[in-house]
Amino acid sequence: MNLGITLLGCLLFIFAPSIVSQTISLGSTLTPTGNLWVSPGNAFALGFYNLGQGIYSVGVFYHKQISTVVWTAGRNLTVTKDAILELGQDGNLVLYNSSSKAVTVWESKTSGQNVVGADMNDTGNFVLVNSSSQFVWQSFQYPTDTLVPGQQLMTGTNLSTVQADSSISTYTLTLETNGNLSLYWKNDLSYWGSDTSSAYSNLSVSGNSPKLGLSLDSNGRLQLVANSSVLANWLSSDYGPNPLRRLTLDADGNLRIYSWAAESGSWIVMWQAVENQCDVYGWCGSYGLCTYNIGAPICNCPAGFKPLDSQQPTKGCKFIDADIATCGGGSQVVSLNHTVLFAYESDNFLVSDNDEGCKSGCLKDPTCVAAIVPNDGAGKCRQKRSHFISGYQFPFLQATSYLKVCNLPTGPATPGVSECSPAPKSSKGSRIGIVIGTTCTFAVTILLEVCVWGFCCRRRITFRGPLSNYAVLDFASGAPIKFTYRELQSATKNFSNKLGEGGFGAVYKGTLLNKTTVAVKKLEGIQQGEKEFRMEVAIIGSTHHINLVHLVGFCSEGSHRLLVYDYMANLSLDRYLFSDSELTKPLLNWKTRFNIALGTARAIAYLHEECRDCIIHCDIKPENILLDEHLSAKVSDFGLAKLLKEGHGRTQTTVRGTRGYLAPEWLTDLPITTKSDVFSFGMVLLEIISGRRNYDPSMDSDKSKFPTWAFHQFEAGQIMSIVDERLHGELESNQLERAVQVSFWCIQDQASHRPSMSKVVQMLEGNILLGEPPMPKSFDEIHSRHVQQQPPTASGLSSFSVECF
Known part of the structure; x- marks a missing residue:
């Protein structure tokens, strides 16, 4: 299911073509099969929309271009086809369950307030006005799950998910009185927040609380003011003018900025609050475990549990035999490896020497329903007392969790007796039943083997066990799939369709058995054995970010080491910046370039600071920035530098870097840190702006060392001379100047003078004021050393010390 579409945005709308005038007079009505109240520019409309099976709701939605609801009357209220919406003579807007007006379902409560009419505005705001043209009531003040440009969320109001099968909202976005913006599960547990309370408190003067507001503008900027x-300040990845945007709290509990893509005729996710959907509390329901399936989150049940609804896995799971809260035959604890169970902050922490201590402690405590051992070296065991269990499972997580369940029944009542054997009536009968059951089982097994053998022979299929079913079984696990070399050889047609070649090896296009298109990278120079290689693959596979390429699987067979990634339809950034082929058409405009730069910065910041293991990329360059079908940036080859290390030490590694992008510390035997990636990003950012390589010996001598020449142009105020002339003036001047300044801050020769990648993101977004970057003291010398010390090929091979990976 595409999480980029809201619940109500997928609904079928059935409307009559009739349209009323801009001003709605008192006494006007709407019915499910009647007209609509449409805004003057036909942008928005108010009316009934069909939920299916004769059920309707009333709301404001995009009228012509998009059938997407942005406001509903009463959030989750539904009515039948006999319902009526009336703007009464008393100025009250009322939704009745039938034309008889016997039961009021919802009302604006504006009777007696001098309402003289209503308007549906082109902003998406439905208003009731008085004789002075003032707004007596407006839908913007009562948001449901969506904000549109021009609308504000104020303290005391919130966004809540719209549920099709419940009048109780599960997830809520709340603007709190302490200055924080928070996402809550059932108004109880916060799983995401803006962490702005301290900044807010600093603004308070003499006990006066500043007025808070959250708004989204047409450029895709979400601001908390x-x-x-x-x-x-949060920016969508396509930051720039686009009036068709919305901020929606989706039914899955994630907050997202959507932009309308006219080319594809669909909404595209351009920002989301929770990068890892599995971190949204309770999304998989009670006892549900969230995992990943080819980059998308899915819900599974633990062993011994079954779904409450097999058609809707997010509803949760239940114990197959009995509920722990009601079982009377005692309890036991089952282990869930590689699993984290989220807990309330109030849940206790118990110090335990080992897993057994944690398990036994929970078993002895009658209030404990689950326990988690993070295995983070702290020696702590977290107990859960809430009967709502929400978890995240990934095959390479270190954590172990324990669930308390009812004891399984024993003796004659044990379920699972073969249907071939009669119910035991005596010990002799039991022995006969066992013999018959065993015989039946053996016979069925032989029959199945014969059938499988016959099928394989007829189809000429080689039976190789579970790996033959990777399209179903391994994909469902969410872990990187282990492929055989023959499988990848077949998928790539013997590696015949070469997409490109970089410092870590060649990349080929392939198609898996389930018709998924992938990119297969054949790694070169791998020094690690099977165990070490799989550990590093586990780290790469456990990273999930909207701007990182997803790792589908790997192959480690003999001397073969291959990685399988999602295929990116628009290939790599260098083909658009530097190539003169047809791939440069249409040209990447400034808005797209800036969004690519911002997305790349966010991905690197995530690798440095947000994922579990610090990952230094070590080879940031346009060739490793891939573009999806929407030209959004997807950073590739992250985590590969460590695969090339010699030995098992933490500080020594052999890395292939690329000429022109290596930070000075690579050449001076200084420690390699995250700031080395910052330098590389600065060079890439300069190339995105200029549309040319940072070193090009074919250019005039002044311009061959482009960063040096560009800095002098910047100092002289000639910033436009740096910009790619193919952009033809399609620029946003403040954004451009900011990007140029950021690039020069990033390529400072002293690592300590460069900002962190998280600061780079804030600088690009405009959240941090920039000072004038200084000219690196040894800039010319360092750039010359880059050129002189690198071989003529695209990559160099040297040994350096690394601070962290």
């Missing part, structure tokens, strides 16, 4: 001060 207190009076005139910006507390937090």
